[in-house]
Amino acid sequence: MEEASPIDLSTCCQNCGACCGYSENWPRFSIESDEELAAIPEALVNARQSGMRCEGDRCSALKGEIGKQTACGIYEVRPEVCRTCMPGDAECAMARRKFGLPIIEAV
Template identity: 55%
Template sequence: MLETSPPEIFDCQSCGACCAYQADWPRFSLESDEQLAAIPEQFVAADLSGMKFDVDASGKGRCAALTGTLGKHVGCAVYAVRPQVCRDCMPGDPECHMARKALGFAVEDLPDPDVYYG
């Protein structure tokens, strides 16, 4: 479980939608030079603007640091040093819903995150 994810309601490790939503996210913006240096080079975009986004033969993409199978079991290869935008992403928030919908994952039964993050 992600440390921000109440395990009784959000299982981020069976989703991964936020890490496969779009190529221009996550972008680096609030990280210090030291924080950016901690992210292994193979996971950083060529233009150094954010995380590298790998696209497969079918045209589907995902963060290069995302491991596993979307919608089944995923993890983050750089979780301990992930960018700030990834740290700020909260399970069940509007961005989570947007990413889940875009990838065809259900959102109807997700509880209100304000109950947990209020």
């Protein structure tokens, strides 16, 4: 029996994007400073100024096709909640399930 190849955790997010399309309530602001919030383009901030603007459940900064090839349009200045979601954690698994993607086994 052939052993499965390990998933490259450094690139799996670029092949996924599920967390960025999971819920319009997900890409919220929490502990960002005023300076960090000012770095996020105003057109990508929701009307309540509480998080990222979404199109349906999908963050408006997400580029590409979920489950195929994605990228964050504001990666360097993305909110803290986006920085803390890690491949294979509970939030990742929940988002991947929504899109029918296989769960990543965190090591």
